[in-house]
Amino acid sequence: MTANPPSGASNPFDATDDSPKEQRLKRAAWHRKASKPVSVWIGILILFSFIHWMFPNYRWLLIHMFTLGVVTNSIMLWSQHFTEKFLHNHIEDSERAWQLRRFWILNAGIVTTITGQFLETWWARHWIVTCVGATLVGCSLAYHAFYLGRQYLGAKKGRRFAPSVLAYVASAACLPFGALMGGFMSVPMSSPWQERLKLAHVAVNVLGFVGFAAVGSLALLFATVWRAQSGKDRMAHVVAFMGVGVLTAATGALLGFGVVVGIGLAFYLAGVLIASASWAHTVRLVAQDPRDRVTFAAMSVAAAAVWLFGALAVFTYRAFTAPDVTAITLPTMALLIGFAAQLLAGVMSYLLPSNIGGGPAATRTGMIVMDRAGLFRFALVNLGLAIWLYTQDSWLRVVSSLLSMGSLAMVFFLIPFSAKAQLGVIRKQREALELPAKPKWGQLTAACAVVALVLAASGGLGTTGTKSATTTSNVATTGQTTEVSVEMQDMRFSPDTITVPTGNALTVNVTNTDTMVHDLTFANGATSGRLQPGESATVEVGVIGQDLEGWCSIAGHRQQGMVIHVTAEGASSGSASDMSTMSGSPGSSTSETVTAADKLNQDNFVDPRLQPASSETVHKVTLDISEIDVPIADGVSRGRWTFNGGVQGPTLRGKVGDTFEVTLVNNGSIPHSIDFHAGMVSPDSVMRSINPGESLQYTFRAEHAGAWLYHCGTMPVSMHIAAGMFGAVIIDPPNLAKVDHEYLIVQSEVYGLSSTKDNPVDSTLLQAGTPSATVFNGIENQYVAKPIEMNAGETARFWLVNAGPNLSESFHIIGTQFHTTYKEGAYLLKDAEDQGGSQALDLLAAQGGFVEAAFPEAGTYTMVNHQFIDAERGAKGKIVVK
Structure with missing residues (x-):
């Protein structure tokens, strides 16, 4: 595997380098020093991947260790390397020293930027550090763009690959703007500006900085790695189309015009397609005579180009079809792994042996x-x-x-x-x-x-696909097929009734034109599998002999009306849609009894103690959505849809005027959303449902004090809340009195005591409003099994939120009285004024407040929902006073 391409192809490497040996050695020494940061960042990235779960902002850290640490250093190194080769430049030794200093400035900026994001949990003004780092990164690349441009202008005219240097200049010129946007994103910012800035940041950095550098290098590298002739070079046109595309997409993102973003992406995709004509020519030549040329490096650069095309096509489609610019999401994994990481791996597999050199035999050995x-x-x-x-x-x-x-x-x-x-x-x-x-x-x-x-x-892919069913009854078949097209839209099937002659086979071509995941499952077992928005599937339902019903089996969707009826024309009465056997609709569980306290698995208990509000004025939190099975007791598992993996979401606490920056990440299998009652924001973008793998930024300012609910707002909301998707935000009233202890008690309802993550709620019980259990902090009787403890003479404040979704609450503690009660932002009673006292605080679903009580004597006090049927269903706990 020699580094030399066939006759007629240009080669930037050792074998055709006619510069003096001493000059080549100096250049190689510089190259080794400049490439060290890449190796260091790769090592850090690998190590961090083993402990990333310890850090709340690990996704940002992992992505930027790769993009800033590995990719940015690689691009700055290789763009300089190829600029010298393409322009046949001779660089003085004194300039080499400044080139290395530029790398040190770059990496100082990267370390500072990442340090700023490490500090976000502990320091509200961490964004200052992040912005300083982003400025250093931007300045180093701005100078790099200037330096490359100076070399281009000073070179002899007519060099074949000189337009590729223009691509490197454009690449380096993009990053200062992208870094500036990234720095601004770390500053507290309200929606939708955070989302707009993020989209522009992605367009400038990924499409501009990475894209220009990659396409510019592939003008020569693609053919060189494949060791074949390249096609006609149109790099000047490529750079022009891509440049217009990046500028238009970024402008559209900042202005909030999704169609403009789509137009920009279409221009960018056109530029990449122009470049791909040369790559396709190379692959055709190798296909005619592959011999020893089909290698990991060659196949990787080709596959990277395919992933780039696919990701850009998806990105463009999303831009044109998204309801607003904040809903446009990047195909992150396809671009970062399929394109960028794979391209880097393939190119390095070829370039590293080529740069060590040593003649054809040595280079061939290294490449093998x-x-x-x-x-x-x-x-x-x-x-x-x-x-x-x-x-x-x-x-x-x-x-x-x-x-x-x-x-x-x-x-x-x-x-x-x-x-x-x-x-x-x-x-x-x-x-x-x-x-x-x-x-x-x-x-x-x-x-x-x-x-x-x-x-x-694993039992197959487990997602989209088709499944056929057997004949639905013993009926003579006609040998004919009825084929119908069905769309999923607005939680409905259209059409929702299909008439089929008895004996005909039914084929349904189903397309999901909604914005969330759905499926189509028939009572006889035929199913489409889950379809992402825009996807289609063909369902072979089988021969129709009687009426048949179909539905979306995703929890809650059927209850909202996603049902389709198949009518067998000319058949006798009867139906294959018995409600007791419906997929995704568990039967009634009224005979279930709540788990005894001594049988509960205490690993899932929630610590009710509430920590004081921090001194920070900006609170950043990531909420990871997941769907899990929780072992409640031996032999009893309960499906939960969760924020951060708990039986209820984490508690947020702050003061009036504080800002909360929430990143919602959907790691589940169906769409979810978030609604913070503590904020006053337009719900159009931040409360939208996001599909699996997507994320959104939700920023709000706490304008008023109170105990506030947050919950998933995706339909049916009652099911998502009942499945565990709720939590509390505590905003302290001014001059809040000091107490010895503070606790948080969130009441909610459980419908079905034994369930799975795919169907966590018994929809029959939910619709009837008859819970199997009423619970404090997600699990029935947990504070009977593990009581709250304090000393005699101490005072405690119990913050209360009723998550519902349906029932009211009357919070009472047997054996004491409340000297202070606070409900929905106002004191009902404060410090037993006028010698008054309170025995219970009533809360409807989605209301909150707190009570304060003194415990002057030792003993065991019991807190209950004084609607005693709910206490008997698990809404109770013990307070042991010593």
Whole structure:
């Protein structure tokens, strides 16, 4: 595997470098020093990935360790490297020193930026540090753009790849603006400006900075890595189209015009397609004579281009179809892993041996080592990523991501072995390796076999697809098929009634034109699987012999009217839609009894103690949505939809005037949302439902004191709240009295005591308004099993929120009275004024407040919902006073 391309193709590497040997050695020494930050950041990224769960902002940190640490250093290094090659520049030694200083300034800025985000949990003004770091990063790349531009202007005219240098200049010029936007994003900012700025930040950094550099390099690298002729170079046109695209998309994002963003992305995609004509020409040539040219490096750069096309097409579609600009989401994994990371891995597999050089035999040896199990790794990278993006199965997502990321990471483990082998040939300490005669296609087969085993072990992809059913009754078949198209829109099927001649087979072509995930499941078992917005499937329902019903099996959707009826024309009466056997609709559980206190699994208990409000005025929190099964007791599991994995969401606390910046991340399998009663914001964007894998920013200012509810607002809201998607925000009233203890008690209802994460709520009980349990802080009787403890003579404040979704609450503590009661932002009684006292605080669903009580004597006091049927269903607890 020599570094030399065929005759007629340009090569920027060692074999055609006619500069003096001493100059090449100095350049190589500079290159080794400048590349060290890339290796360091890769090491940090790998280490951090093992402990990322310890940090609340780990997604931002992981993404920016890769994009800033690895990608930015790589782009600055290789853009300088190729600028010299393309322009045949001679760089003085004195300038090399300043080039290295530029890298130190860049990495000082990266470290400062990441440090600022590390501090966000502990310091409200952390954004100052982040902005300083972003400024350093921006300044280093601004100077880099100036330096590359000066080289371009000073070079001889007519160099073939000079337009690629313009792409590098455009790339470097984008990052200062992107860094500036990133710095501003760390400053407290209300919606929708946060979302607009984020979209513009993505357009400038990912499409501009990364995209220009990648496409500019591939003008030469694509053909060089494939070791074949390139097609006609149109890089000047490419840069023009991409430049217009980035500028238009960023402007549209900032102004809030989704269509303008889409137009910009369409221009950008057109520029990439122009560039791809040359790449397609190269691949066609190799396909005619593949011999030893189909390698990990070659296949990776080609696959990266495919992922880029696909991600841009999806991004453009979302821009044109999103209800507003804040709803436009980036296909992050496709761009970062499929395109950027894979391109970097493929290019490094080729460039690192080429830059070590040492002649064709040595370079060939290094590249052969870098290509160990190359096609096997390539297939696992792309198949694993495709499965991860496609499936909703959490176990399969974990395994497929490990396959993909692990195969990419192998590049970095092979680097030292490649360098050692190559240097061994140079020093005549070992024999050079010989190229294989043809591609090792068997490695692709092996990779497919591994993926097939993984899919078999997990029961298949578990998402979209088709499923046919057998004949629905013993009826003579006509041999004919009725084919119908059905759309899912606004929680309805359209049409919602289908008439089929008895004996005909029914085929339903279903398309999800809604903004959330749905499926179509028939009573006979035929199903479409879950369909993301815009996806379609064909369902072979089977031969129709009697009336049949279908529905969306996602919890709650059927109850909202997502039902479709199939009428068998000419059939006798009868239906295959018995309510007791409906998928996703558990039967009545009225015979269930709540779990005894001594049988409960205490691992899931919620500590009711409430910490004081911090001195910070800006509170940042990430709410991760997940759908889990919670072991309530031995043999009893309860499905919960959760914020941050608890039986209820985390508690937020602050003061009037504080700002709350909430990042909502949907790691579940269906759409979810968030509604904070503590804020006054337009619900149009921040309270919208987001699909699995998406996130949104929700910023609000606490204008008024009180005990506030937050909850998922996705329809049916009652089901999402009953499934556990609620929490409390405590905003202290001014001059709040001091007490010895503060506790938070959130009442909610449970419908169905034994359930699964796919169907966490018994919809029959929910619709009847008959809960199986009424609970404090998510689990019945937990404070009977583990009482609250305090000392005699102490005073306690009990903050109360009634999450509902349906029933009221009358909070009472047996054995004491309340000297202070506060409800819905106002004191009903304060410090027993006029010698008054209170025995209970009544709260309807979604109301909140607090009570204060003294416990002068030792004993066991019981807190209850004095609507005693609810206390008997679990809304009670003990307070042990010593």
